[in-house]
Amino acid sequence: MTKIHLFLLVATLFVSRAFAGDLVEVFGIARCPDTSKFVKNQLVPFYEQFNANFSTDFKLDFHSVPTGGSEVNGRYVNKCLHGAVECALNKLQMCARKHIENDWMAVAGCVQGLKAYSEGVKCLPDTQEGQKVKQCAESEEGEYLLNDENSYRYNVAPGSSWLPWIQVNGVRNRDAEFHLKKVVCGLESMKDNGICK
Template structure:
């Protein structure tokens, strides 16, 4: 009996599913991932919590930073608008539960600043997100996303970048739910309603 328990413990630890998604606010490929897959899927699942052994996190990132008047400011490959949108996305992530956050971020993704009001109109924390998105706090959150990328995906040279249990999965970058719905931990989430 004791031998069985010793073998069971490593298996249980390995059974956790950790998914990290990195994207850019104006990147056409990130737009497809968020607007065509993540947003619609989780909008249908808004009522449902992910299983305890599943962690999905997303990071809308800048690609660098610079100092302006003694403060850290994000830099983005698609210009200033991309960084402005990314700040609102980082703020939506902070002030939302998982599914509401990913739906809101998907709505903002690839858009214009004028689109943000529409994306926030039904959000219970819309004022906090609005204020955060135009503040240094939003800039700091975006910098935090940049640092997270450096820490957990330092070799991520292609965006979007999807890691499953610490390893890049290129197929998940284009067909996210085909891949993650193949994991046992996602069976209930994926099968409760059709995509």
Template structure:
């Protein structure tokens, strides 16, 4: 083998190794018994701080770290409900559209089996910035078609206009009010592996990277290197933006 061939062989091995390493790492993590980081988000669909978190933190974190994340979204917050002969009547902190939005998200969670598609729909729905905001069903339909849930949309819409949706939203409320030690005092309320975590609201990526026990994605070192930089994100205690108990 001449020198030129040897160089070409080395370059080829390097390129193949670079391409295969992410696959090997994914398989290693998947079958090593290492659990993904569980991110539980308790929110309201029209809460300004919740929408900011979903757009600026959850969406980018899912994009970059979905291989090591498991995400649960519970859309209820400070809603109130009144039992009826059949179903429930809901009142929400940010008005009737929020109740509808919460129910749409709970129905989407029920009828979309692919977690990634559900998360993308949630991010799309809560990132809508048109002024004034279009009706919830208009936004949700657009997002369902955009993220690959067109087939599930009819079932989601039926659910969100029926007793099924009312029951799902009621169950979301039961789950929210079951949170203890500590009880929620604002939303978004974020748990990391079952424990409330203030920092996750400001820098979800770094929390996920630092919490994960397996071989981290290649992007994690650069994320963690930025931890000491000043943050311009609002503090979880900024009650001017968050939705607190009223």
């Protein structure tokens, strides 16, 4: 693990833990049918409809994770449940999160469930941000981001054997997989928000 990689991991863990409000985190994988159903039917529609009205004390995040990895010829290479294509799509999702300032969740939703990396690239905006995402996904940066997501997952959600795994303030909430808005509207930070009335 390089010094830069270690720094990115520590920074990721610190930033997420530093958030003092209500935190809803979704852990999933790009080609998983259950994750795809949740992302397409609940997460992205909810985010697109209501993100402008989220309380400053509320954060919704998505983590696309590999299942492991190893050193190969001096390079770290992630492994994913549904093979190399899934890892490539996962990288697109996490690189979008890093390099797209607004609406990266829409890109993640577009990529979710696709069968080919070339299809995922078509989800990227035709902008400089989109180019950065593609470069990230096709470089060691994307590999490191995916590995960081895996490390983060096993630190904050060590029991996450089912995907999508949805946590509310660090605790799995099974109901959120089927009733995301209801769960969010039950949170202290959101219960008085206009979207919940």
